[in-house]
Amino acid sequence: MAVNIQFSIAVHILAVLACGCDQGGVTSGHLAESVNTSPSFVRRILAKLSRAGLAETATGKAGACWLAKEARDISLLDIYRAVGAPRAISIHCYDKQKSCLVSCHIKAALEKALDKTQKAMEKSLAETSLAQIVSVLKKR
Amino acid sequence: MAVNIQFSIAVHILAVLACGCDQGGVTSGHLAESVNTSPSFVRRILAKLSRAGLAETATGKAGACWLAKEARDISLLDIYRAVGAPRAISIHCYDKQKSCLVSCHIKAALEKALDKTQKAMEKSLAETSLAQIVSVLKKR
DNA sequence: CTAACTGTTACTATAATAATTACAATATTG
DNA sequence: CAATATTGTAATTATTATAGTAACAGTTAG
Incomplete structure (x- = not known):
């Protein structure tokens, strides 16, 4: 699993x-x-969520974290952007072969x-x- | 670039x-x-495209390959499926923490x-x- | 002052996947 | 038929994105 799972963990x-869950x-x-x-891994993701304004954290001895806003006001897209997840489909970035029309322009066209x-x-x-995710998982 | 780029290369x-291009x-x-x-890498992808019915190949000395159907009848989805590209967003697969409701059910909910x-x-x-991709790149 | 956190950086390990190599099978061509 | 150039495929190696780990400065409560 070297695939990017930060989004998934951020949602978790x-x-x-x-x-x-914890009082x-x-x-x-x-x-x-x-x-x-x-x-440590959690903190790294948490820091991104904090920077994105989705979570808030307190440093110091009684350090903790909590949602920065209502769960219904946080979309999966907000989370996706917060963690900087990669694009759905990526394009190869090999050098162009100048003599080939396709080689020179395929990437722009595909992009x-x-x-x-x-x-x-x-x-x-x-x-x-x-909020929807939470409501689904509470029903189980 | 260890990210999966077979789709992109298949389109290319x-x-x-x-x-x-070649006569x-x-x-x-x-x-x-x-x-x-x-x-070799090309052949591996080509073999998938051939199995999926998007391209045809000839073995032997005069070996070659060509489209199995009209470009307008091949969609990017056909190509995406042919190469078996990974899902857009993947979910972490760590063990569940049995005492935690979220840990036990988040994956199903997210999925x-x-x-x-x-x-x-x-x-x-x-x-x-x-065909659309090709028409765009020919304009450049 | 001490203890227990977060935020962050640096480093290591893992794993997905590209790259390479090799070779059997196949077809063309002389 | 022999020589040759190709595909199809498997096995191996190299690369690289990303997870995992460790360390530590900064912060706050008690």
Whole structure:
């Protein structure tokens, strides 16, 4: 699993915060247990969420973290952007072969089409909120 | 670039075949030159395209390859499926922490939402044909 | 002052995937 | 038939994105 899973883990983290599973302050250690990874990795993702205004954190001895806004006001797209996840489909970046028309222009042409696809994907992500995810998983 | 770029290269390959840049038979060697990679890698992708019914190949001394159907009848989705490209967004697969509700059910909940997103992306890919890509790049 | 956090950086390990090599199978051509 | 050039495929190696780990400065509560 060397594939980028930060988005997925970010959703997991925010879902825990949204559930308020722990009554006291939630720390990176708690989150790491729930996710089953290291506190350090959690903190790195958490810092991105914080910078993006999705979560807030407190440093110091009673350090903790919580949602910066209502779960219904956080979309999957917000989270996707916050972690800087890679594009859905990537284009090869080998050198162009100057004598070949296709080689010279395929990337620009493909990029144009894939931009549309990326937008379609992002639109779909925008349509689901963290609150919806949480409500689904609470029913189980 | 350890990211999966087979889709992108498959489009490149098929675009060359669609253009009929070379008058004679196009070989994996020609394609490799245009893409700037090894003939072997091209052949591996080409074999997938052939199995998917998008390209046809001839073995033997006069070996070559060509489109199995009209460029306008090949969609980017066909190509995406042919190469078996990974999903747009992947979910982490760490062990569940049994004592945590979120940990146990987040993946199923997220998967449901991401299925929608994957479908949106595939729908968009289905809307662009190889012929469109080729017509765009010929204008440059 | 001490303890327990976060934020961040630097480094290592892992794994997905590209690149390379090799070779059997196949078809053309002389 | 022999020589040759190709595809198809498997095995191996190299690369690189990214996860994992460790360390530490900065911060705050007690």
